[in-house]
Amino acid sequence: MADRGTPHAPAPTVERPAQLRNVALIGPSGAGKTTLAESLALTAGALTRAGTVPDGTTAADYEEIEHQQQRSVQLALLPLSWRDTKINLLDTPGYADFAGDLRAGLRAAESAVLVLSAADPIPLPALTLWRECRATGLPTVIVLTHLTAGRGSFEEALVACQEAFGEGHPDTVLPIHLPILRxxxxxxxxxxxxxRRYGESGEVPGADEARGRLVEAIAGEDDTLLERYVAGEDLDPASLTEALRREVLQGTVHPVLAAAPPLDPAGPAVGAAELLDLITEILPTPEERRDDLPSSDPDAPVTVQVVHTGEDPYVGRLSLVRVYSGTLRPDTTLHLADHPDERVTALTSPFGKQQRPVPYALPGDLVCLAKLATARTGDTLSAGQLVLERWPLPEPLLPVAIRAHSKGDEDRLAQSLARLTAQDPALRVEQNAETHQLVLWCTGEAHQAVVLDRLRTRYGVNLDTVGYQVALRETFATTASGHGRHVKQSGGHGQFAICDLTVEPLAPGSGFEFVDKVVGGAVPRNFIPSVEKGVRAQLAHGVKAGYPMVDVRVTLTDGKAHSVDSSDAAFQTAGALALREAAAHATVRLLEPVDEIQVLLPDEYQGAVLTDLSARRGHVLGTEPGGPGLSLVRAEVPELELARYPVELRSISHGTGQFSRSYVRHAPMPAALAARYENGS
Incomplete structure (x- = not known):
């Protein structure tokens, strides 16, 4: 790759989409993404070690970027400028809980850089990240970090990467640079x-062999180059670089290089300039996307998608958007499906705490828009009616029940949750109609902790977490009859209503039936709906442990009325009393919800997961292949056993297992367990 000059400070705009590169920086927690991002910013001239940069950003501003990256809980944009190219570096979260932001970053990018520690075995979450990249078809570069004396070996880590990501073809994962060691x-x-050498000169053992394997890999896919190579011709670097670029864009070669902090604090970091050169010369432009998203035509109607929604303490809601077509300018009105149009007032480019104004954004660029009224993460804003498909979000499956600490916090909590769900589409808020709990559904413990922390610290809401309740129900297991007598006389009109009911169980899922078998007008026709109303009210409150009753047929068989003292309210009360008496003579069972779950996980953890599901009273429906090296387990499990399952599955599968769930039915609860709930425990 030719040296085309020295790096310069970040430029706010570019003249052509071909000058843009959007790169997702991905990697498991602890791999060194933060250090690499800082090295790239230093090398690109966005930051100097003295604490100032050419555009006025201070070291304190960059510390805020670093702080966000260390938390690894949200998508962050770091715009850099290198050799007349603008690089939008999208730093994605390293925790599995924030896969929604990871997928947002992959959607907004044309390529990915996977950061791995050479000092440790390849962690299983890295395989999940690799699968995410493959699913989106993004060309992927691998950067190996933590290459220090006595720790990581580049050669050993390279072999591990070839075994993990080569899919049986190690020559698809090849070094583009070899480190020079001291x-x-x-x-x-x-x-x-x-x-070309970066940094100091020195011997590089195995360089000729490594170059030969690389040349063979890229020439083997090009008939012209292959003929020249077989003929013994010394292939020129320009032809090889172009061939490498084609293979990387097609996903048939994944370059590997090393990164390390400088030995001399004042010297350059190893791998930073190398990676920046590789990004600008090898990785795709927005015009080379391999999907069906809108073309990168600057003159087309404007189409943008909201990639991330955050908040700025001074300007309020701040939306990071990716421009897909057209040229976005300030003072533009864009259409938002099923909502009022949004007006774009200004465009800014983020760096640390700063938001720097930019005059326009070409297709492929990423910019921030302030104070969009209703647009949320994933929404499309366009000059027409085009709506882009959203990226798949992780299903939030970990519940936490909350309540406002005081009456004064209730309104603040509702407003804060509305703002939070606009920013975080992976968060689901449920007001459960049966348990009357406010439940936040999160993707994992880390996500849950971040959500609760933001409610308390960012929005100032005093709230309490309470035990999550599952929606239990009751039903009759045997047939029984009940007599309801409501007779009172206390001056004036009294209250008189008598009714006899028979209650019998129905098949699961049948609901409630009310049958009138009164003869001879024992209960006047106008009071029969009153009896049913009273029965329904009692069913909603339950008859044994306070849970709604379902799947029963109630038959009104007889009763008595008074010409003066009978009333609608009296027969409602009598109907409820009759149902309660019938329950006293019958076997009443508690029903618990049962979900069908599908667990996708590596084959090696299938046995542990099956054992765990058995301990959760689960019934395994079957197992089948879920992809190369993966198993798909289907089972029915009581919902009571799934409240912590996202956390425990992650532990069992070392962070690699995924599952989905769907309600199937309510089923009888074991007697010993039911007794605990009947006693209020």
């Missing part, structure tokens, strides 16, 4: 195709 620590690198 006392086991990288202090430079050798570019294999051109022989």
């Amino acid at each position: 006392d086991g620590h990288p202090y430079g690198s050798l570019e294999l195709l051109t022989g």
Whole structure:
């Protein structure tokens, strides 16, 4: 890759989409993404070690970026400028709980950089990240970090990557640079195709062999290059670089390089300039997307999608958007499906705490828009009626029940949740009609902790978490009859109503039936609906443990009325009393909800998961292949056993298992367990 000048400070705009590169920075927690991002910013001239940068950003501003990256809980944009190219670096969360932001970053990018620690075995979450990249078809570069004396070995880590990501073809995962070592620590690198050296010179054992494998891999897919190579011709670097670029864009070659902090604090970091060059010369432009999203035509109607929604303490809601077509300018009105149009007042480019104004954004660029009224993450804003498909979000399956600490916090809680769900589409808020609980459904413990922290600290809501309740129900297991007598006389009109009911169980899922078998007018026709109303009210409150009663047939068989003292209210009361008496003579069972779950996980954890499901009173329906090296387990499990399942499955499968759930039915609860709930425990 040719040296085309020195890096310069970030530029707010570019003249052509071909000058843009959108790159998702991904990696498991602890791999060194933060350090790499800082090295890239330093090398690109966005930050200097003295604490100032050419555009006025201070080290304190960058500390805020670093702080966000260390938390790894939300998508962050770091715009850099390198050799007349603007690089939008999308730093994605490293925790599995925030896969929604990861997928948002992958959607907004044309390529990905996977950061892995060479000092540790490849963690299983890295395989999940790799699958995410493959699912989106993004060209992917691998950067190996933590290459210090006595820790990581580039050669050993490379072999591990080839085994993990090569899918049986190790020559698809190949080094583009080899580190130059001094006392086991990288202090430079050798570019294999051109022989260019970054940093200090030095011997690189195995360079000729590594270059040969790389040339064979990329020439083997090009008939012209292959003929020249077989003929013994010395292939020129420009032809090889272009061939490499084609293979990377097609996803048939995944370049690998090393990154390390400088030995001398004042010197350059290893891998930063190398990676920036690779991004600008090898990775795709917005015009080379491999999907069916709108073309990158600057003159087309404007179409943008909201990638992330956050808040700025000074300007309020701040929306990060990706421009897909057209040229976005300030003072533009865009259509939002099923909502009022949104007016774009200004465009800004983020860096740390700063928002720097930009005059326009070309297709492929990412900019921030302030104070959009209703647009949420994933929404499309366009000059026409085009609506882009949203990226798939992780299903929130971990519940936490909350309540406002005081009456004064209730309104603040409702407003805060509305703002929070606009920012975080992976959060689901449910007001459960049966348990009357306010439930936040999160993707995991880390997500739950972040949501609760934001409610308390960012929005100032005093709230309490309470035990999550499952919606239990009751039903009759045997047939029984009940007599309801409501007779009172206390001056004036009294209250008189008598009715006899028979209650019998119905098949699960049948609901409630009311049958009138009164003969001879024992209960006047106008009071029969009153009896049913009273029965329904009692069913809603339950007859044994306070849970709604379902799947019963109630038959009104007889009764008595008074010409003066009978009333609608009296027969409602009599109907409820008759139902309660019938319950006293019958076997009443508690019913618990049962879900069908589908668990996708590596084959090696199937046995542990099946054992765990058995301990959860689960009934396994079957297992089947879920993809290469993956199993799909289907089972029915009581919902009571699933409240913590997202956390426990992650522990059992070392962060690799995923599951979905759907309600199937309510089923009888075991007697010993039911006794605990009947006693209020």
